[in-house]
Amino acid sequence: MLKHYGYCSVLYRKYQKTSTLLLYYYTLMRRRLQRHHVAHAFAFALLVLAVCAATMVMYWPLIQAYTGRTEHMIVHADQGITVKEDASVTRPVSTSLVTFVPHKISTVRAIYLTMYTAATPSKLNALLAYAARNNINAFVIDVKDGSGKLFFPLAPYDVTHDPDIAANSYLVAHGSSTIAMLRNKGIYLIARIVSFPDNEYARAHPGEALHYANNDTLWHDTKQLNWMDPAGTAYWHYLAHLGAAAVNAGFDEVNFDYMRFPSDGSLSSIAYPFWRSSTPKEDVIASFASFLYSYFTPKGITFSGDIFGQVLVNRDDMGIGQNLEKVLPHFDVLAPMTYPSHYVNGFDGYANPAEHPYEIISYNLEEAQKRIDVLPATSTKATFRPWLQVFNIGAVYDGAMVEKQIKALTDHGVEGGYMLWSPSNTYPELPKNLAVGNGG
Numbered sequence: 118m119l120k121h122y123g124y125c126s127v128l129y130r131k132y133q134k135t136s137t138l139l140l141y142y143y144t145l146m147r148r149r150l151q152r153h154h155v156a157h158a159f160a161f162a163l164l165v166l167a168v169c170a171a172t173m174v175m176y177w178p179l180i181q182a183y184t185g186r187t188e189h190m191i192v193h194a195d196q197g198i199t200v201k202e203d204a205s206v207t208r209p210v211s212t213s214l215v216t217f218v219p220h221k222i223s224t225v226r227a228i229y230l231t232m233y234t235a236a237t238p239s240k241l242n243a244l245l246a247y248a249a250r251n252n253i254n255a256f257v258i259d260v261k262d263g264s265g266k267l268f269f270p271l272a273p274y275d276v277t278h279d280p281d282i283a284a285n286s287y288l289v290a291h292g293s294s295t296i297a298m299l300r301n302k303g304i305y306l307i308a309r310i311v312s313f314p315d316n317e318y319a320r321a322h323p324g325e326a327l328h329y330a331n332n333d334t335l336w337h338d339t340k341q342l343n344w345m346d347p348a349g350t351a352y353w354h355y356l357a358h359l360g361a362a363a364v365n366a367g368f369d370e371v372n373f374d375y376m377r378f379p380s381d382g383s384l385s386s387i388a389y390p391f392w393r394s395s396t397p398k399e400d401v402i403a404s405f406a407s408f409l410y411s412y413f414t415p416k417g418i419t420f421s422g423d424i425f426g427q428v429l430v431n432r433d434d435m436g437i438g439q440n441l442e443k444v445l446p447h448f449d450v451l452a453p454m455t456y457p458s459h460y461v462n463g464f465d466g467y468a469n470p471a472e473h474p475y476e477i478i479s480y481n482l483e484e485a486q487k488r489i490d491v492l493p494a495t496s497t498k499a500t501f502r503p504w505l506q507v508f509n510i511g512a513v514y515d516g517a518m519v520e521k522q523i524k525a526l527t528d529h530g531v532e533g534g535y536m537l538w539s540p541s542n543t544y545p546e547l548p549k550n551l552a553v554g555n556g557g
Contacts, residue, residue: 219369219419222305225502225534227255229309232268234542235259236289244542245302251547255305257372257536260363263342265317268292271362296367305370307421307536308363312356312376312405319343325352327379330388338382347378347438348392348401350408357412364418372452373409374423376402377437398438406447421450421502427460429453429485441488444499450533451499455481455522458511471511474518478503478525486529502533507544516545 228248234240235258247253260268269292299306319326319335320343327336327344335343345352360371378398379387392401406422413420424439434440445451455478458471470477482501489498505522507514519537526535537544 219364219417220300220305221369221419222254224532225255225305225307225536226253227257227305227307227534227536228253228542228544229257229536229538230259230542232259232262232266232288235268235295236292240542241295244544245299245304247544248304251544253537254303255307255534255536256299257307257309258368259311260308260368261310261315261359263311263314263316263340263375265315265319267359269366271359271366293366300367306368307370307372308360308368309372309374310356310359310363312373313345313347313352313378314338314340314342314375315345315352316343318352318355319345322352324390325349326390328388328390329383329386331386333388336382336387338379344379346389346391347376347398347405348396349390353405353408357409360409360413360420361416361418364416370419370421370450371413372421372423376405376422377425377439378402380435380437397434398436399434399440399443402434402438403440403443403447406444410447419449421452422448422499423452423454423504425459426453426455426481426503429455429481441485442492445489445492446497446499448499450502452502452504452536453481453485454504454538456504456506456508456510456538457522458506458508469511471506474506474514475521475525478505478522479529482525482529482531500533501531502536503531504536504538507537507539508541514545516547519545520548 228244230241230244234244235256244256248256258268260271267287269289270287296306323335325345327346328334329336337343356373360373363371378401392398409420409422422444424441424444425435425437427435428439428441457474457477460470460477462468462470464470465477465480467473467476485501492498503526505519507519512518523535
């Protein structure tokens with residue numbers, strides 16, 4: 118019901134101006150008929166028919182979407198391929214090429230910014246000053262968060278073309294000037310996309326989202342986030358289009374977080390619309406990663422994926438679908454979240470792993486390297502660029518603690534750099550030997 122109302126409201130807005138124009142023509146035609154100007158009336162009638170025909174052509178996609186008579190295809194004009202989607206889903210069509218030329222850098226030294234921080238000039242300027250003092254050369258900025266909110270409208274893919282997603286799903290109406298300013302300052306820009314949690318999209322397309330099996334309402338995790346089914350390929354296209362649109366807007370790289378199955382909440386009560394337990398979760402996430410590779414690589418777009426830090430040492434998929442060997446070949450950059458506080462007490466013999474950042478990260482990298490060394494020499498392997506902890510859980514993480522984490526990367530030959538994660542976007546001053554570029 119709400120879906121049909123959305124389409125109707127869009128059609129109503131689209132036809133308001135046309136209806137006014139037709140009423141004007143009708144009034145003129147009546148006057149001419151009253152004056153026996155039959156030839157003029159006939160000409161006006163033809164003009165009215167022409168306006169109606171043009172209107173039908175202009176808004177036919179919306180009419181099709183409402184009546185359900187679309188083919189539900191997404192056409193990639195630049196690749197010459199057509200991918201069939203689920204027949205119950207309508208999508209805008211993105212046919213534009215990526216025209217913005219992204220920067221390329223070998224070593225990323227990044228800090229994370231929420232879209233709210235990036236949209237607040239005082240906070241953004243403070244972090245630019247911090248970056249200059251501490252040799253930070255990149256910002257990771259939320260383009261889509263877990264609620265489904267977007268930083269700003271993204272062209273060519275713009276969810277306002279989908280009448281089921283509310284216009285208030287944007288934080289700011291115009292963000293391109295902010296992105297242009299950051300590029301002019303030489304900041305490498307990484308667009309973070311929270312993958313499968315998405316409240317906005319789930320409410321707009323509930324048939325693709327996770328539900329509670331017992332009452333068919335949208336399922337949510339402990340953060341009150343609704344999740345899309347990771348096996349739903351139509352949603353994969355939405356994420357990929359957002360990534361390409363972010364690069365068109367001026368970002369240099371696309372980063373996919375939460376590319377996994379849910380890990381918390383009432384997991385046993387989930388009903389999946391697409392995934393079946395006969396398919397291993399790790400195969401689903403590997404297929405998603407392979408799809409991203411086939412989408413972004415021909416376009417020359419650098420893309421990265423985030424994984425749990427424990428994936429480097431665990432041989433199973435941890436119940437979330439992340440397996441090192443299966444995702445490693447599909448990304449340019451793999452970003453393990455090696456936060457020492459996220460390892461259980463007693464991990465590798467440490468009562469409180471958070472107090473031993475150098476040792477915890479070193480152990481993870483060594484175990485991962487053992488697994489990588491036995492992969493075929495011809496296998497494509499992503500570059501590592503870990504997320505590092507800058508928040509006070511388990512221990513106080515000041516500049517010295519950050520330095521220990523970076524030293525672990527340097528000592529183990531990690532050349533891709535690092536990304537500092539502080540949910541509050543507050544970062545400590547780094548030791549001067551790091552600020553001049555040592556350690557990454």
